[in-house]
Amino acid sequence: MLNDQIAFVQRCITSTLIIGGAFVLTLNILGWIGGIEQFVRFHGAAMMPSTATCIALLFLGSATALSVPAKNTVAAMCCFAATAIAAINMSLRTYTDIDLDSLVPNRMAGDRMSEGTVLCILVGAAAIFSLASTKLQAFELHLAIVIVGIQLVIAVLILCSFMPGTPECPRIFQSMSFYTAACFVMLFAALFVTLVILPLMRQD
Numbered sequence: 001m002l003n004d005q006i007a008f009v010q011r012c013i014t015s016t017l018i019i020g021g022a023f024v025l026t027l028n029i030l031g032w033i034g035g036i037e038q039f040v041r042f043h044g045a046a047m048m049p050s051t052a053t054c055i056a057l058l059f060l061g062s063a064t065a066l067s068v069p070a071k072n073t074v075a076a077m078c079c080f081a082a083t084a085i086a087a088i089n090m091s092l093r094t095y096t097d098i099d100l101d102s103l104v105p106n107r108m109a110g111d112r113m114s115e116g117t118v119l120c121i122l123v124g125a126a127a128i129f130s131l132a133s134t135k136l137q138a139f140e141l142h143l144a145i146v147i148v149g150i151q152l153v154i155a156v157l158i159l160c161s162f163m164p165g166t167p168e169c170p171r172i173f174q175s176m177s178f179y180t181a182a183c184f185v186m187l188f189a190a191l192f193v194t195l196v197i198l199p200l201m202r203q204d
Contacts, residue, residue, distance in 0.1 A: 061077075080125075086118045100113075115171070153185050
């Protein structure tokens with residue numbers, strides 16, 4: 001009975017992640033194309049399409065890694081794709097004047113994928129990949145990476161007002177959108193809850 005309840009909770013989490021990822025990406029694209037500011041920014045900073053794509057990939061990757069049976073290859077591919085997008089964006093912005101969001105209409109000065117967003121993407125991808133990897137079956141490792149992600153997001157929520165160029169906000173978190181931070185809260189919370197109930201499933 002307990003195992004059935006836990007499995008139900010896990011299915012709810014994976015379904016929410018898949019639907020949430022698709023929802024975030026769809027609203028973001030519609031917001032940029034249609035010029036609907038409420039869909040892309042809250043209190044100034046905007047979620048860029050490249051960021052929304054990475055988050056959708058991480059949501060899909062975590063859902064496939066946590067599904068029963070787990071689809072580890074799909075999860076790993078999602079992690080690599082999100083990491084590649086973030087790395088390419090950072091490289092382009094470091095060495096050129098463009099990035100993957102350069103053609104986005106209605107883009108304001110300061111709208112970009114922040115370094116803090118890239119860091120959250122890398123931590124999220126590491127957490128999902130460690131969960132999906134058949135060679136890294138260490139519960140403590142999974143939990144440690146997820147806790148790092150949670151602490152990172154908490155730091156963002158405490159230190160930032162989500163306004164581009166805010167002096168008191170650390171430089172790496174400037175230009176991070178509130179929507180981006182909220183998505184990472186959902187992602188790491190879902191991973192944490194699932195990691196907590198997995199040992200209970202093994203005991204039954």
